[in-house]
């Protein structure tokens with residue numbers, strides 16, 4: 001073997017190892033949660049109200065709460081995020097101001113989530129007087145995932161070949177028509193990737209909802225978006241730290257349910273994503 | 283009769299002057315070829331005729347450009363309407379990632395034609411004009427990206443024709459194609475000039491000689507000479523034109 005080939009081999013081995021070092025812990029975590037939690041999962045567990053101080057029964061209110069929160073967050077964040085991304089890439093004159101805006105967005109992505117929680121508590125819960133509610137929580141989580149959604153959408157919009165825009169405009173389409181009919185459909189898969197990342201965060205965050213939505217124990221389903229609600233991550237936090245004599249199975253079952261729910265959201269988004277991808281090729 | 287008349291056109295990309303005092307008339311229902319070495323401003327000139335340069339930040343344009351009696355660069359000009367009258371075909375075939383049908387129907391749909399019957403008619407007529415109908419009539423709902431490069435370019439021509447433009451601008455429409463596809467498009471251009479005013483940028487002297495009626499020779503942002511194609515290729519007035527068309531340039 002020549003020196004070059006040896007170098008090549010070493011690089012390959014090292015890179016493969018780093019890959020495994022990332023993948024293995026992830027698989028271990030998921031595997032462990034499934035192993036410990038699967039026994040608890042039952043029809044009752046996912047469809048019943050909690051009983052006996054949450055030590056028995058199901059976790060339905062927390063599941064429903066999280067579903068509401070995630071859907072509310074996406075409904076709020078996706079149009080806003082995509083709208084700002086369209087403004088930034090398609091309309092704004094590129095220069096100092098847009099650079100500053102992008103920098104701000106990137107910094108927002110790095111703000112700890114508890115800070116968003118405080119912000120949501122101050123703005124939505126108290127100042128706008130929405131009160132501790134699903135709406136306040138979804139608004140807070142929407143702020144939290146906006147940077148991700150905007151950044152991913154911008155990347156997606158930038159990846160649309162300029163020649164498509166030119167072709168459309170040269171055919172006498174207006175700018176808005178061009179964005180609607182050519183740019184957005186092509187960018188949609190990328191935009192949905194951003195949405196998927198956002199869903200993951202919205203479903204898993206504890207701190208923001210602790211301050212804006214969450215009820216410690218509320219054994220009934222929320223009736224409107226102005227209701228308080230339980231939510232899986234917060235519920236998990238409570239039953240793991242605040243309730244004495246908690247059966248471990250319920251904790252892991254709850255964690256597994258959260259994982260499963262997020263996976264379902266991912267799959268839904270992925271299916272839509274694939275649909276758009278195919279439409280772009282067709 | 284002049285379809286487009288350009289007088290003292292100056293165009294700047296920021297501080298860089300890409301077009302200098304261009305004065306040029308484009309005759310109705312003729313093919314006008316724009317020739318000249320790379321970077322001399324042919325595309326820039328072409329794109330100023332349907333205001334595609336508006337898309338580029340920092341472009342400044344001075345001068346008179348008239349499409350018939352209408353000043354193209356007047357403040358209140360409806361650019362969308364202008365681009366419907368002045369269609370464009372690009373150097374690289376750029377069909378949308380949509381079906382063949384939807385590509386051709388794209389323009390008509392945007393100006394509000396909705397009934398299937400009307401659209402069907404337009405699609406068929408345009409594809410026939412672009413000499414593509416026979417090849418694609420059984421696969422209209424298939425992706426345009428599955429066509430060969432030459433077919434894609436004819437699709438782009440059909441797409442432009444669906445708008446029933448008066449002028450067709452073509453920027454090196456055959457440079458990405460093989461000789462057979464090129465020949466097809468050249469034939470098509472000759473056929474189309476019965477109905478349309480065509481301006482074509484080309485790097486092929488043979489192509490300009492074969493299909494154009496008028497030729498304008500560009501050099502470093504200026505028009506050195508414009509005349510009938512025959513004159514430009516047989517007895518040009520300017521030495522630089524002669525050097526260029528005989529291949530002694532540079």
Ligand SMILES: Nc1ncnc2c1ncn2[C@@H]1O[C@H](COP(=O)(O)OP(=O)(O)OP(=O)(O)O)[C@@H](O)[C@H]1O
Nearest residue numbers: 295298300318319320321322323324325326327338
């Ligand atoms: N967007 C732009 N910004 C700045 N300068 C540009 C831009 N587009 C073109 N130019 C410059 O303007 C000049 C003319 O360019 P143009 O594309 O019109 O040339 P061309 O004659 O079409 O060349 P080619 O035969 O290579 O296509 C070139 O010097 C080019 O570098």
Ligand SMILES: [Mg+2]
Nearest residue numbers: 324325326453
């Ligand atoms: Mg060019």
